[in-house]
Amino acid sequence: MAELRATTPCAGLLPLRAGAMWLEEVDPGRITSLMPGPGQAGALDAALHAAHGVGWPDPGTAHLGDGAAVIWTGMDQAMLVGPAPEPALAEAAALTDQSDAWAVVDLSGEDGPEALARLVPVDLRAHVFAEGATARTLLGHMSVSITRTGPERLRIMAFRSMAGTLVHELQTAMERVAARRGLETGAPDG
């Protein structure tokens, strides 16, 4: 009988580095979509605070707690990332397990927004897109969720089936930004 081994979406592709940028795969734990019923956002906010210590986010924001994060991902929708959801949340919202549906990577280094500027039609520089900001947008032709989780760290979530394309697009942009930095400073790139 075949022995099956679980692999992560970006297995064999990451980590990689170009210049002063690093791209690493992240194990997000459980990912659960939360969609509150009509008028239930307040109740869901209370249930989230009680169960996971984070609240229901406004559009374009993410609550990054110690063990759990809630990342806004669309109209009346957010993802609970980290823990398994408390069953009580289901009283205020529709919950869907999406743990295996997403490839999650962290792009770090101060040139990260510079690389993403070649792919994403949203300004992701830290003074515009601060820690806790999140956006649903395009990376190339792909739908992604991008969240700033640190001063020089952006978390990118893409559909798992697109993991290879995600890494390829990011690697190309990162290498070209690094090459340009090398020309500017006269230092060897990579």
Add this chain to the structure above:
Amino acid sequence: MRLRCPLCGERDRREFSYKGAAVALDRPATEDWSAEWDDYLHNRANPAGETRDLWQHAAGCGAWLVVTRDTVTHAVTEVALARDAARGKGAA
């Protein structure tokens, strides 16, 4: 072209997909065939001036939007959630 999504802020046109005239929000109340149904399904104005369209922020928050814009000046004067526009009419 950029549209100011009420949820996401100002975004590039490539994130949106176009549906057509916002007439689609005005479904006639009666099920019997009438001139109203003709207008709802088939008849469209082609104004040189203000027009109301339905767009979806498909590569963003997923919301349906009612965009008021001018076909002569290309000015976009209002972007509202279609949900709010429909509720404003008492449709929901």
